[in-house]
Amino acid sequence: MFFLNLGLGEFxxxxxxxxxxxxxxxxxxxxxxxxxxxxMRFWTPSEKPPEAKHRKRIQQPWSMLLQLIAIxxxxxxxxxxxxxxxxxxxxxxxxxxxxxxxxxxxxxxxTLLDQAKREAILWVRSLPAGDRxxxxxxxxxPSPTTMFANNRQATEQALLETRVxxxxxxxxxxxxxxxxxxxxxxxxxxxxxxxxxxxxxxxDLPSEKELPANVRLLPVKADTRNVxxxxxxxxxxxxxxxxxEVFVAVKNYSAQVEAVPLAVTFGSAPVGSARFxxxxxxxxxxxxxFRTKAAGYLEARLVTRDGIIEDNAATLELPEQKLVRxxxxxxxxxxxxxxxxxxxxxxxxxxxxxxxKTDVDAEIVVLDxxxxxxxxxxxxxxxxxxxxxxxxxxxxxxxxxxxxGWRNDHSMAAGLRSLDLKVEETSVFAPSxxxxxxxxxxxGAVVVASKDAAYLGFHPGxxxxxxxxxxxxxxxxxxxxxxxxVMRRREVTGxxxxxxxxxxxxxxxxxxxxxxxxxxxxxxxxxxxxxxxxYAGERGMARVQIGSKEQVYSxxxxxxxxxxxxxxxxxxxxxxxxxxxxxxxxxxxxWLAMAGGLLxxxxxxxxxxxxxxxxxxxxxxxxxxxxxxxxPFRKAS
Amino acid sequence: xxxxSIDQSFLERLERLTLHWQKSFPGLVGGHNASRYSGSGQEFxxxxxxxxxxxxxxxxxxxxxxxxxxxLKLFQxxxxxxxxxxxxxxxxxxxxxxxxxxxxxxxxxxxTYVGLVRLESVLLQPFSDQLLDPLQCxxxxxxxxxxxxxxxxxxxxxxxxxxxxxxxxxxxxxxxGLVIVISDFLDDQGCEKPLQYLAxxxxxxxxxxxxxxxxxxxxxxxxxxxxxxxxxxxxxxxFDAEAQEAYTANFDAYARGVREVAQRKGGKYAGVTTSTPVxxxxxxxxxxxGR
Numbered sequence: 001m002f003f004l005n006l007g008l009g010e011f012x013x014x015x016x017x018x019x020x021x022x023x024x025x026x027x028x029x030x031x032x033x034x035x036x037x038x039x040m041r042f043w044t045p046s047e048k049p050p051e052a053k054h055r056k057r058i059q060q061p062w063s064m065l066l067q068l069i070a071i072x073x074x075x076x077x078x079x080x081x082x083x084x085x086x087x088x089x090x091x092x093x094x095x096x097x098x099x100x101x102x103x104x105x106x107x108x109x110x111t112l113l114d115q116a117k118r119e120a121i122l123w124v125r126s127l128p129a130g131d132r133x134x135x136x137x138x139x140x141x142p143s144p145t146t147m148f149a150n151n152r153q154a155t156e157q158a159l160l161e162t163r164v165x166x167x168x169x170x171x172x173x174x175x176x177x178x179x180x181x182x183x184x185x186x187x188x189x190x191x192x193x194x195x196x197x198x199x200x201x202x203x204d205l206p207s208e209k210e211l212p213a214n215v216r217l218l219p220v221k222a223d224t225r226n227v228x229x230x231x232x233x234x235x236x237x238x239x240x241x242x243x244x245e246v247f248v249a250v251k252n253y254s255a256q257v258e259a260v261p262l263a264v265t266f267g268s269a270p271v272g273s274a275r276f277x278x279x280x281x282x283x284x285x286x287x288x289x290f291r292t293k294a295a296g297y298l299e300a301r302l303v304t305r306d307g308i309i310e311d312n313a314a315t316l317e318l319p320e321q322k323l324v325r326x327x328x329x330x331x332x333x334x335x336x337x338x339x340x341x342x343x344x345x346x347x348x349x350x351x352x353x354x355x356x357k358t359d360v361d362a363e364i365v366v367l368d369x370x371x372x373x374x375x376x377x378x379x380x381x382x383x384x385x386x387x388x389x390x391x392x393x394x395x396x397x398x399x400x401x402x403x404x405g406w407r408n409d410h411s412m413a414a415g416l417r418s419l420d421l422k423v424e425e426t427s428v429f430a431p432s433x434x435x436x437x438x439x440x441x442x443x444g445a446v447v448v449a450s451k452d453a454a455y456l457g458f459h460p461g462x463x464x465x466x467x468x469x470x471x472x473x474x475x476x477x478x479x480x481x482x483x484x485x486v487m488r489r490r491e492v493t494g495x496x497x498x499x500x501x502x503x504x505x506x507x508x509x510x511x512x513x514x515x516x517x518x519x520x521x522x523x524x525x526x527x528x529x530x531x532x533x534x535y536a537g538e539r540g541m542a543r544v545q546i547g548s549k550e551q552v553y554s555x556x557x558x559x560x561x562x563x564x565x566x567x568x569x570x571x572x573x574x575x576x577x578x579x580x581x582x583x584x585x586x587x588x589x590x591w592l593a594m595a596g597g598l599l600x601x602x603x604x605x606x607x608x609x610x611x612x613x614x615x616x617x618x619x620x621x622x623x624x625x626x627x628x629x630x631x632p633f634r635k636a637s
Numbered sequence: 638x639x640x641x642s643i644d645q646s647f648l649e650r651l652e653r654l655t656l657h658w659q660k661s662f663p664g665l666v667g668g669h670n671a672s673r674y675s676g677s678g679q680e681f682x683x684x685x686x687x688x689x690x691x692x693x694x695x696x697x698x699x700x701x702x703x704x705x706x707x708x709l710k711l712f713q714x715x716x717x718x719x720x721x722x723x724x725x726x727x728x729x730x731x732x733x734x735x736x737x738x739x740x741x742x743x744x745x746x747x748x749t750y751v752g753l754v755r756l757e758s759v760l761l762q763p764f765s766d767q768l769l770d771p772l773q774c775x776x777x778x779x780x781x782x783x784x785x786x787x788x789x790x791x792x793x794x795x796x797x798x799x800x801x802x803x804x805x806x807x808x809x810x811x812x813x814g815l816v817i818v819i820s821d822f823l824d825d826q827g828c829e830k831p832l833q834y835l836a837x838x839x840x841x842x843x844x845x846x847x848x849x850x851x852x853x854x855x856x857x858x859x860x861x862x863x864x865x866x867x868x869x870x871x872x873x874x875x876f877d878a879e880a881q882e883a884y885t886a887n888f889d890a891y892a893r894g895v896r897e898v899a900q901r902k903g904g905k906y907a908g909v910t911t912s913t914p915v916x917x918x919x920x921x922x923x924x925x926x927g928r
Contacts, residue, residue, distance in 0.1 A: 038729040039823040042887040045874035
């Protein structure tokens, strides 16, 4: 028998205080009442002798005893006196099942998750029938699977349906969540039972101080060997558009040295291999190059049999790299060829102006110093167009003109700041509505842009201009402005699911960043200390666009954590014995409350009824009547 | 200063009332109650023999020419009679709930208003063991505000001394008239003799006897300690139902004695308990004239 809400000392102290107050009220009530009257002339004392000669003695001990017992019973009901042992009262437990990627490791015929499920089911079956259990699946985020319930069958079913996730467990957050659930929804404080290996990242594992006292661990045999791919990065060589560079990082999670071969295939054809000899806990990477311009799947595979097979292979999809086709109508291709050849993302064709066609098979048309009779339907670059037949208004050509400014807010002028350039001969444009000025000279606009065409007043490959750095930059900017999709640079990275962190270049505008998940759905992200972070809970693709650069993340690798949790000694382990045989404690506060009320009723019927004052019409206030009625000990006159 | 709450609707109802007395008082014309004393009225009253010193203008000369005897013709007069309201402000009036003191002030205010409306001359005279400063008012309802201020400014104090107060009152106000006494009539020396003295002097007395419910039927039981509100005397006693009955019988006998004093000389008596609203008391026991 024990109190749920109070200790024995607290109960006795409160009972003693209340009893003392009742006794004091009784003695106070027994004292003479002082009354101020208008006159003494009508007052005559009663002929009967006073009944209470000793006012400081209790006149009706049975009445007082009944009231004190009733108060004690009501107080015991408030304190929730229970039958049984405090250890056997109904409690609410939180069962945390580790469903992280590491739990997919095999030991013999079973995975670690199977072991954890078996232990958890045995623990659930060992509980008293009155105890309630909430099941929480733990990986990167704690997910409650069942609410507090004593339906053992439903709990076991939920345990059996649990599958291995792709992320590492965040045990610190999971324990916080379990404590919060017990505080908010639990009645009797039970245990937080951890079933699993709980291998996580160092920051996600709680220290001994952060662990509550009611934690129990159901351990699994986690002595397994594993070597896995941590990351695969695939990018085009900056020098060659058809050359791909593959970086593969491999980590040894085992406690012994492991030697594993790596095979890289593209479209099932081997394109490279490497061999790793890894010390325990070591991580190494290999670089492999191969050449292709086709799209396809690249697979990096560790040829080994270990605990976790999911991190032995990573597959990345290579996008097709399209080249921009440029049709150049010129009589002097030698002047333009060096400017276009510098860009590896395009292929250029050259033709005489007489062969001009409006509907040419190219993305961009370059018109070198001539005006076609009909404007091209493609996006176009007009180099030094003659005044006659020009599609935009022009002034007279000028010679030996000095450039006075670049409009850097336009993409064509991005990064161009040369102001001391002299152009030997240039056309001068008269910008109108819908035409943006890109470069200005002392005689007027010399580079302008309309919706789908760029107009250069001078030839960037002739005269002194061909020796300036400004010429190829202006051409590259113009091509990128006309065909931004094709010119976008792409990288493909194979990563593990979970929290993805990408270092950003200095000065990156967060407004230019977009993170897209499956189906091009925007994924929330944050930029903290120059690092882009977003969370992917499931395997799949994510695309990160930063300006003209796009990174494709193939999140197919499991997030296998590297740190084994050092379980503090205070944590209880295993399944407690003999719980189901014991009888759970039982609430009796209802009976105590009824008994207390009954005693008060008996006392009132026996002694109290005669205490009621004779209510005379208009003579006694209701407050007075109530005060007299509630006075605990007032002897009937 | 305790505020007297007399609402406008109650005052409007009071305007329909008038103060009435049965005795005939001599006085100057201007009242509204007929007197058996002759005077310079309009209505014929009687004839009587001429005596030396009578006003020759009142001789009925026609009778003299026929009978050769001097006969005077008397006329009925409606004299202007002073109304005096004596109200008790002793400490005994402060007992009970609601307070008899507040109740007495409200009653005095209501009666003063009735007198003012009928253009009576009303004297408000508080007393306890002596006569306190009075207020003489008259001239219509517009003079009621000073009366309320006067009543609100009165504080209860002192013992009750009816005999001393009555002697002083008779000495100060020799003209007979209507005297309304509002009190609990609780005087250790007894109030019958002074009230009798007042009536014998020629005043018409109207005794308004106030009591609180616990003054008549004390609701206390058991051992109690009672303290006299005026003298401070303390007495411990055992009080039960029989003692309560005896108390009530004593009280009723005393009230009957006060009533007899009032009625012995043609006066009036009205017993009012403070649990009765003032308006209800005015239009109930007081309107009935205490009969």
